[in-house]
Amino acid sequence: MVPIDPTLGGYDWAIDGQPLGKWGRQWTREMPQPRRDGVLPTHCEEDLTRLQGVEPPPPALRKLGSGRIPLYTCSQCGDLGCGAFCVRVTLDGDSIMWSDFAWQNDRDAHIAQDEDFADVPMLRFDRAYLRLIQQAITKDP
Numbered sequence: 058m059v060p061i062d063p064t065l066g067g068y069d070w071a072i073d074g075q076p077l078g079k080w081g082r083q084w085t086r087e088m089p090q091p092r093r094d095g096v097l098p099t100h101c102e103e104d105l106t107r108l109q110g111v112e113p114p115p116p117a118l119r120k121l122g123s124g125r126i127p128l129y130t131c132s133q134c135g136d137l138g139c140g141a142f143c144v145r146v147t148l149d150g151d152s153i154m155w156s157d158f159a160w161q162n163d164r165d166a167h168i169a170q171d172e173d174f175a176d177v178p179m180l181r182f183d184r185a186y187l188r189l190i191q192q193a194i195t196k197d198p
Contacts, residue, residue, distance in 0.1 A: 087173040089129045089142045096129035105194045110148040137163035155180040
């Protein structure tokens with residue numbers, strides 16, 4: 058995670074040193090832009106725990122039917138019902154992968170694949186990613 062525009066406050070997800078929304082525009086125009094489209098990177102401890110590939114202890118109230126995990130949620134209320142930009146997280150040995158990006162809400166039980174993001178490649182992170190997520194959990198952005 059990297060600081061976003063100080064006038065917006067908070068942090069954003071970064072890929073190769075670029076905000077995720079800017080990085081993803083190589084493949085689609087549908088990538089989120091924090092606050093400009095009404096979303097902010099999640100700082101919900103449950104979502105961040107799940108981004109480590111770990112199920113948080115019960116009660117798990119923020120699950121989406123697809124198994125994806127929110128990266129961005131509504132900047133006004135944080136409610137999944139407003140819609141969230143989500144990703145599927147998979148553990149593979151010492152790596153964590155993000156794939157199957159989609160806009161989703163908690164009313165739609167399952168979205169197999171969001172065609173707007175079909176060309177966005179799977180992302181693979183090493184263990185340094187886990188440290189960044191843990192830092193985000195212990196500090197409120």
